[in-house]
Amino acid sequence: MIRARAFEVPCRIAVEQSEAHFHAHVELAGNLSVEPGDKVRVHGEPIRVAFGESAVFERTATVVRAGPLLRGWMRIVAYLGLTELYEVSFNPGSLR
Template identity: 55%
Template sequence: MSLLCAARFETPCRINVEHSPESLHAHLELPDEIEIGPGDRVQVHGAPVVVPFGTSMVIDRTATVEVAGPLRRAWTRAAAYFDLAELYEVSFTAGRLA
């Protein structure tokens, strides 16, 4: 276990996207047994999602979850306390993590 990254693994995920007059959102759902904590990173694999106006989509993809190590988790909590950073990081990419 490293101080920055404790574990890295791939998992299926589901993306719910809506682009309508009522809402513009994208929600990422991971399997129930996976808990995301401060400093964790999630990278979703696949092409960018384009949703025409007035529609919604549900897309199944694969994601790589990188669990924060103790140093990154502590830094993220401290930074969030002082409103310096987001608690979680999610990115979408067509490539894969190295």
């Protein structure tokens, strides 16, 4: 049986809500990369930021690494999903 590897890591959450920006970014300590199929769960109370404000929060996150089969499956699914973005045209005269 292949088990998922889970571990906790500190993280920083930067949240901004303004006319120019509306985002929430999570940075894992140690610049850990998140690969296809991995799961990240940030612990703590829900974050609320009023319009026109930005804030940075320190929290803990649990990272669950995907096994090789799930990681491969996620890559295949992502590739097939990408093909939906291709534009297909059936306009007359477009293939001359």
